[in-house]
Amino acid sequence: MPEIVTSQGMLLLTALLGYLLGSIPFGILVTRALGLGDLRQIGSGNIGATNVLRTGNKQAALATLLLDGGKGALAVLVARWLLAEDAAQVAGLAAFLGHLFPVWLAFKGGKGVATFLGLLLALDWMVGAAVCLTWLVTAAVGRISSIAALVAAASSGLWIMFLTDGSLFLLALILTILIYVRHAENLKRVKAGTEPRIGQKKA
Numbered sequence: 001m002p003e004i005v006t007s008q009g010m011l012l013l014t015a016l017l018g019y020l021l022g023s024i025p026f027g028i029l030v031t032r033a034l035g036l037g038d039l040r041q042i043g044s045g046n047i048g049a050t051n052v053l054r055t056g057n058k059q060a061a062l063a064t065l066l067l068d069g070g071k072g073a074l075a076v077l078v079a080r081w082l083l084a085e086d087a088a089q090v091a092g093l094a095a096f097l098g099h100l101f102p103v104w105l106a107f108k109g110g111k112g113v114a115t116f117l118g119l120l121l122a123l124d125w126m127v128g129a130a131v132c133l134t135w136l137v138t139a140a141v142g143r144i145s146s147i148a149a150l151v152a153a154a155s156s157g158l159w160i161m162f163l164t165d166g167s168l169f170l171l172a173l174i175l176t177i178l179i180y181v182r183h184a185e186n187l188k189r190v191k192a193g194t195e196p197r198i199g200q201k202k203a
Contacts, residue, residue: 001167001170014094021095022097026068027039027048028040030067044196048110049114072095074095076095088122092122096116099112117135120156127168138151149183153176156172
């Protein structure tokens with residue numbers, strides 16, 4: 001944990017604004033703008049980039065990935081710029097929770113992988129880059145996005161301890177637990193051998 005230097009009131013405001021930013025459902029907005037249909041009725045029904053890819057539109061999937069990651073990074077960077085490192089971590093966590101539980105979608109959001117990667121890159125670019133590389137290698141080998149996400153999330157704590165002073169460890173642990181909870185159904189499908197592979201249009 002970083003030193004707490006920001007007032008409680010400002011941290012609460014930071015959390016609220018971070019949550020609202022994180023709750024913007026870019027996957028739905030992008031697919032709707034491109035006339036690709038209701039993302040919640042496609043593939044797995046998830047609002048993230050992996051499910052957008054199942055529409056067959058790679059540009060839409062890339063845009064969703066960048067926007068979902070960008071909102072996590074933006075929350076961290078603005079909070080750090082205006083306040084301090086404690087606020088940056090609060091903003092990152094709040095943006096992540098916003099993506100998972102967006103008020104606009106009755107609190108039924110995505111699984112948070114892109115937002116997780118984006119906020120990690122903003123908090124510490126070396127850790128973020130290492131986790132992204134872990135995701136890429138695992139995805140390239142296994143071709144299963146959910147497994148890549150779980151392996152990458154689990155690796156974040158190790159990278160933090162190896163590359164930093166450890167002040168990000170608690171946040172990474174919380175985010176990793178949430179990612180595993182959100183991927184419970186994916187784990188069941190992996191065990192059953194029915195988990196879709198990257199680029200597959202149907203769940």
